[in-house]
Amino acid sequence: MALTLRLLPQALREPLGLAYLLARVSDTIADSGGLTREERIEWLERLAAGETASEWEATRHEAFTRSEVELLRALPGLLSTLGDHPDRREITGLWREILEGQRFDLQRFTPGSEPLDPAELERYCDLVAGSVGRSWTRLIARHAPGTLRAPVAELLPPASQYGKGLQLLNILRDRETDRALGRHYVAEEVVPEHLEQAREWLAAGDRYLRAVAPGRILMASSLPLALARATLPLVASATRGERAKLPRHHVRMMLATSVRSLVLPHRADPV
Numbered sequence: 437m438a439l440t441l442r443l444l445p446q447a448l449r450e451p452l453g454l455a456y457l458l459a460r461v462s463d464t465i466a467d468s469g470g471l472t473r474e475e476r477i478e479w480l481e482r483l484a485a486g487e488t489a490s491e492w493e494a495t496r497h498e499a500f501t502r503s504e505v506e507l508l509r510a511l512p513g514l515l516s517t518l519g520d521h522p523d524r525r526e527i528t529g530l531w532r533e534i535l536e537g538q539r540f541d542l543q544r545f546t547p548g549s550e551p552l553d554p555a556e557l558e559r560y561c562d563l564v565a566g567s568v569g570r571s572w573t574r575l576i577a578r579h580a581p582g583t584l585r586a587p588v589a590e591l592l593p594p595a596s597q598y599g600k601g602l603q604l605l606n607i608l609r610d611r612e613t614d615r616a617l618g619r620h621y622v623a624e625e626v627v628p629e630h631l632e633q634a635r636e637w638l639a640a641g642d643r644y645l646r647a648v649a650p651g652r653i654l655m656a657s658s659l660p661l662a663l664a665r666a667t668l669p670l671v672a673s674a675t676r677g678e679r680a681k682l683p684r685h686h687v688r689m690m691l692a693t694s695v696r697s698l699v700l701p702h703r704a705d706p707v
Contacts, residue, residue, distance in 0.1 A: 443656035447579040451523040454514065455571065458531045461511050466538040470499025477542050484535045523575065530571040537563030541619065551623045557604070557630075560621075562596060565603035569595030569644075576653060583654075586647040594640040598661070601637030604630060605664050609671050609680050624676070631672055638664055 441453050465471070465479045500508060518524055537560055544556065552560065573595045577588045584591060607614070607621045608630055614621060622630050641661040648654040670680035 440656040440659055443652055443659070445580065445652055448575055448653065451521065451527055451575055451579075452572065454517060454521065455527045455530050455568075457507075457510070457514055458518070458527070459534050461507055461514070462531070462535055462538055464500065464504050464507055466542060468499055468504075473542055473546075477539060480535055480539045480542070484532060484539070523578070526571055526574060526578075530567055533563050533567035537567075545619050547618065549618075549620060551620045557607075557621065558600065561600040561603040561607075565599035566596035567599070569597075569599035572657070576648075580653055583649050583651070584647055585649060591644060591647055594644040597637040597640035598644050601634050601639075601641065602660055602664055604634040604637060605667060605671065608634065609667065612676075612679065628672075631668070634664075635668065638668075 438456065441449050441456060444452065462480060462483055465483075466476055468476060471479070518527060521527060540560060540563065544552070570592050573584070573588060573591050576583050608627060611622055611624075611627070638661060641658075641664075645654065645658050645661065648657055667680060674680040
């Protein structure tokens with residue numbers, strides 16, 4: 437998301453950037469190896485309860501790296517900005533959904549736990565990524581009127597599916613690393629079925645993008661789909677234990693190619 441944020445006009449980059457930083461804070465806590473599982477859940481619950489910034493002054497910084505400490509130290513300022521922000525309700529709602537997904541992740545996976553069932557996997561993908569698609573859409577409608585060529589209510593379902601597809605692809609790509617950390621999202625024998633589900637959800641991204649007018653917002657909205665489309669075959673063909681990853685030069689090339697959306701309408705490509 438950090439890459440796409442830089443492509444957005446300031447009116448959208450500012451609220452979505454704030455949401456991104458808040459999610460990074462909670463993700464840092466959720467992934468901390470220096471805190472117990474119970475401590476991480478407690479910290480996320482404190483955030484979800486709307487704890488004030490002053491209550492974070494005595495955080496256990498020894499549990500985090502230097503860069504993570506710097507991010508945590510920014511939290512009081514982020515919460516202060518959020519408190520006065522005109523998009524406070526949207527950003528807060530989005531962060532709460534992400535926090536719910538992060539808490540579900542920690543509560544669901546215990547030593548020896550089974551992989552997620554399809555309903556759990558979809559719920560998780562929706563909380564941490566489908567939610568982003570919905571907020572992205574509502575904020576576009578609010579700050580860039582005329583950009584969306586369909587009513588917001590019609591675009592929220594494909595926006596959610598687009599986000600879920602991106603998240604599911606990330607899960608499939610990183611499944612070996614996650615499994616080593618005790619997060620068994622998918623069973624290996626059903627990976628082909630989940631790849632097909634990811635394709636189906638990502639296809640909703642094309643339907644969504646056709647309703648976005650050419651310009652920087654379309655460029656930012658379409659880049660994740662282009663990257664996902666290039667990553668899908670790599671994930672499908674990767675050998676057991678291999679993490680599929682696009683080369684940096686490929687990412688740069690796709691970024692340059694996506695400039696066409698500044699002036700051209702979106703054209704659907706096969707996923």
